[in-house]
Amino acid sequence: MRYGYLGPETTFTHQALLQALAVMPEEFVATVEQVPFTAVATATTDLLAGDIDALIAPIENSVEGGVSGTLDVLAATDSITIIAEQIVQVTFVLAAREPTEIADLQVVSSHPHAQAQVQGWLRSNVPGADVATASSTAAAARDLAAMSPQEGRGRAAVCSPLAAEHFGLTVLAEQIEDNAGAQTRFVLVTREGRIPAPTGADKTTLVLQLPHNRSGALLESLEMFNANGVNLSRIESRPLGDFLGRYSFSIDVEGHIEDRRVAAALRALHRICPVVHYLGSYPRIDGARPDLREEFADDTYDEAHAWIEKLTGMVTPQSSN
Template identity: 35%
Template sequence: MNIAYLGPNGTFTHEAVSQAFPHAILTPAPTIQMALEWAESAKVDAAFVPLENTLEGTVSMTIDYLFHHSTMTIQAEYTLPIAQHFLLSKKTVQNNTPIVKVVSHSHALAQCHSFLHKEHASAEWIPMSSTAAAAAYVKENEDQPFAAIANKKAAEEYDLVLATENIHDVERNHTRFVLVSHETMTLFENKKKKTTIMVTLPEDRPGGLHSVLSAFAWRKLNLSKIESRPLKTRLGQYFFMIDIEEDWSSLLLRGSVEELEALGCEVKVVGSYHATYLEG
């Protein structure tokens, strides 16, 4: 199977997809949208993309593409613990010179603020397009006393030294990734499936969202997530992404969707799938 993922090599997406699919052909894409477009047009078999992070919230590019442009469905969900490490070139370690520049993605720099303030307050902190790009930059400038904040996969990819491990401020930081494809796949079976739907209300009226939630509440269906996103038609118009802890084959869930459609809602089923955890 050929899987497109958000590259370059050494990103957290690369780390996650490598664990989840060690024998697949992995094709890096420069953006989330391009990875999804390649899968949508069948240039690859599937796309592996981030959906949500504990600290930064939902990845809007993924949700918006699945709602507005895609006929693919989610086949599986993978949650990866996010651990940030302080990476140096081998020459910098040998020379033991003070670090003058720390590079990483802006989110990673923010997630490691306490460590940087305590250990490298005098260094320049420079944001880059990704943690992997930061690791590549340090490798390309290995004669300079620069450091990158990235993961272990990046250290392996760019032959850097793990100078200090686990420098992130928040311990329980995770990212949810999803595999999306036109092809129906059963990749693992561990627990009951959950189902993701996207709902557009018929009009902006008082109690509209309450009516949607009531369709699940009286059937005692548990919602693990609900989030609104702009419809991109006019100001104040939204669709709702809802995760339900129920298999799409459930008569109760199908009854809920039928009730929503009877209310005039548009409902898009984005997938019914299993979820699992990866090692950090």
């Protein structure tokens, strides 16, 4: 089994993969090869081609919101399925090749999402430094460690404590994130099309495209969730890319597709939306169960279905004459 992740080693995505593997049977983990990628889109292409069996990717950050690169890749194909999620606590350090005065730094590099989460600290502590973009926080640390002492003078990386240690960097400052307790959510994706069994504490992810020529289409779609007691835990708009003003909506809801209320909502959406892209139902990592009113329990839907079946069974067949 080959599992892809946004590399190199020690990225937060790699940490999420290690967390996912930690809860799997040891005999399975022993057969897993961890494959680093430079981009989620590249990993997805290899997943669809069969070169890897699964990938893990960041989908949401508690500070920055949705990770657009992952959201767009997931929305672009219906051949992959989310089967699990992981949450990683995010903390950053400022690291250099050798002990350096922070005031002497000229360039600080990191991934754009990390930059956004430490921009206040950087503005206050290294206002004169240029901020450079790296493909990942670990790549920023790795590239800095690979420089000669002369090349690395005046440069630093924003990365995880694990990356700084792994690549032998000197930590100049710890816990430099602007929001303590920040988290990033990751999803584990396969191409098998198998949906994990419901646990009672589940999440379902989908992408909607709305009728573009009907006013109130978004409200109409949201009412389908409300009418069935389905709570949304995330909704984000993403441009379709064909022309301005056209958007899809990436949505997480509480519940599993086998829950009657979730299935009823998806049936209704399938009727009114030109595209309903189902991405998967999977266990919530926090184990939280929805607080349902009695009318949204499975038994209530089953009773209503049986009642209609009984009534339709009483309908007199039309005469063939």
